[in-house]
Amino acid sequence: MERGDQNQSASLQSPLIKHSHSSSSGRGIERREVIEEVKKQLWLAGPLISVTLLNFCLSIISVMFVGHLGELSLSGASMATSFASVTGFSLLVGMASSLDTFCGQSYGAKQYHMLGIHLQRAMFTLMIVSIPLAIIWANTRSILTFLGQDPEIAAEAGSYARFMLPSLFAYGLLQCLNRFLQTQNIVFPMMCSSAITTLLHVLICWILVFKSGLGNRGAAVANSISYWLNVTILSLYVMFSPSCAKSWTGFSKEALHNIPSFVRLAIPSAVMVCLEMWSFELMVLLSGLLPNPKLETSVLSICLNTTAAAWMIPFGLSGAGSIRVSNELGAGRPWNARLAVRVVLVLAIIEGIIVGTVMILVRNIWGYAYSNEVEVVEYVATMFPILAASNFLDGLQCVLSGTARGCGWQKIGAFVNLGSYYIVGIPSSIVFAFVLHIGGKGLWLGIICALIVQMCSLMIITIRTDWDQEAKKATDRVYNSVTLESLVS
Helix, strand or coil, rough: CCHHHHHHHHHHHCCCCCCCCCCCCCCCCCHHHHHHHHHHHHHHHHHHHHHHHHHHHHHHHHHHHHCCCCCHHHHHHHHHHHHHHHHHHHHHHHHHHHHHHHHHHHHHHCCHHHHHHHHHHHHHHHHHHHHHHHHHHHHHHHHHHHHCCCHHHHHHHHHHHCCCCHHHHHHHHHHHHHHHHHCCCCCHHHHHHHHHHHHHHHHHHHHHHHCCCHHHHHHHHHHHHHHHHHHHHHHHHHHHHHHHHCCCCCCCCHHHHHHHHHHHHHHHHHHHHHHHHHHHHHHHHHHHCCCCCCHHHHHHHHHHHHHHHHHHHHHHHHHHHHHHHHHHHHHHHHHHHHHHHHHHHHHHHHHHHHHHHHHHHHCCCCCHHHCCHHHHHHHHHHHHHHHHHHHHHHHHHHHHHHHHHHHHCCCHHHHHHHHHHHHHHHHHHHHHHHHHCCCHHHHHHHHHHHHHHHHHHHHHHHHHCCHHHHHHHHHHHHHHHHHHHHHHH
C-alpha cells in the first residue's frame, strides 16, 4: 500500500482531531440530539442482531441435521460444538473485539487508512493463534476421554471436531472482517452476507449429511464451507466496494509492524469474553452433579438456549453502543460519546423490561417447545422469572461492556469479569445449589449475583468517567499508531 510522503508529513504536523471547545459536562441535552442518537443506534443494532443470530444458527442447523442420524451422533456433535466454543471460538471473538477500539477510534479520527492496517494485523495475529487451537481440536477425543466423558461420545466428538478444523481459521477472519466493517457503520452488507450463507448452509448440510454418505462429519464440513463462504463474500466486498475505498487500500507490510500493541489489547479483550462464556459452561457441568442430574441438565440446557437467543438483542445494542462511543471519542467529541452511553443504556432497560415480561407470560408453555414431560415443563416455568431477571441484568452489563470496548477498557473489564464470575458468581452458585440445596435455580441465582456485581462495577466506572480525558486518550492512541506506521514505512 503506497501513501504519499507529503500526506504523511501533513498528517503528523497537524493535530488528528480538533477537540470541541465545549465541555462534556457543561452542556444541556437537546431533544434533537437524543432522537438522532437513538436513530443511529437502532439503525446499527438491527443488522448487528441479525448477523449475530444468523451466525449462531449455523452450528444449530448442523446439530439439527445430525440429530436425525441418531442419539450418539447428536451427543457427539453437541459436545464437539460446545468444546469448540470453549477452546476456540470464544477466544477468537474476544481477540477480534479489540478492533472495536482500534478501528472505531481511527475511523472517528478520519485516519481511514489505519483501519486496513489494523484489520490485516488482527487477521495475521488470529491466524497464528489459531494454530495451537487447531492442535487442541485435533486432540478433542483424547482430551474428552481424559476428562471422564463417555468413550463413544468422545470418539464421535473428536471426529466431528477434526472435520471442523478449517472453520476455526475462517471464524477468526470472519470476526475481524465484521469488526472492520461495523466500526465504519457498514452493517447491511454483513447482514446480507450472513443471510446468504445461512440459507445455503441448509442446502449444504442436507447434501453432505444425507446424500454424500459423510453422516455427522458432513455437518462439520458444512460448517467449514459456510464460514469460508461468508469470509469470501465479505472479503470481496471490502476489496471492491466503494464504501471501503478509503479504509482498504491493499495489502501492506506495515501490518506486520507494531503487533505487540495489538496483542496488549487483544489478550485482555479475549480474557474479558472468555471468563464470562466459560462460567456458563461451568454451570452446565455443575448441573450434572446435582440430584436428578438428567432433569437438572435438561432444564438448564433449555434455559441456556433461551437466554442465548434473547441475548442476541442486547449484544446488538452493545455493538451499536461500542461503535458510537469509539467513533465519537476518536473524533474528539466526548459529549457525543457520553450521550451515546446514556441512550444505549435506556434502550437496554426498555429491551430488558419487554423481553422479561414476555418470558414471564410464556413461562407455562415454553417448556413444551423442548419436551412433552410435565416435570420438565413445570421446572422450566419456575425458572423463567429468574431468567427474566438475569436477562435484564445481562442486557445492562452487555451494553456497558460495549462501552468498555469502545473506550479501550478491556483490561479493566477482564478484572471485573474475573471478580464477578469466579470470586462471586461460581462460589455463590455452589453455595445455593449444594449447600442450601436449591438445585438448578441455585446455580442460576449465583449467576445473577455475578451479573449484579459486574453491572454495578461497570456502571460505577462509566459514571465516574472523565469523557474529555477519554477523548484525549483516543487521540493519543490513534496519533501514536499513525506515527509508528509512518516511521517504519
